[in-house]
Amino acid sequence: MKDKQIETKLRLISLQLESWKKLHDLITYGLDKAKPIISVEQERQCTQVRANLLQETEHVLRELNLLSDLSGRAMNVLNRGSSLRAVRELSNDDARRLELEWNGVFTKLG
8 A cells, every 4th residue: 555655656746847847948948039930839838837736736736745845936936937938038036036936946956
């Protein structure tokens, strides 16, 4: 029985980490002002990943007993990363804060 619970938690962590990695890749692209224009497809991917994370994060963090530690930081990242265009317009300080909060969530999950 315990192994089943561990397997479930590992699967939850794995899925969350993959979603956070995808979001990071998209946000990193958005922050790079030297990159070409942001495509409609990239915006769609960002919206999809963000929507999945918004739906799943609270449940996963609760299951892993990390809700109190990470929910605020996770929501800050998801709110600031509302779109790639919004990310591209962040000031340097806001971009740094976004990266720090993303890193805090990701390393705690990993």
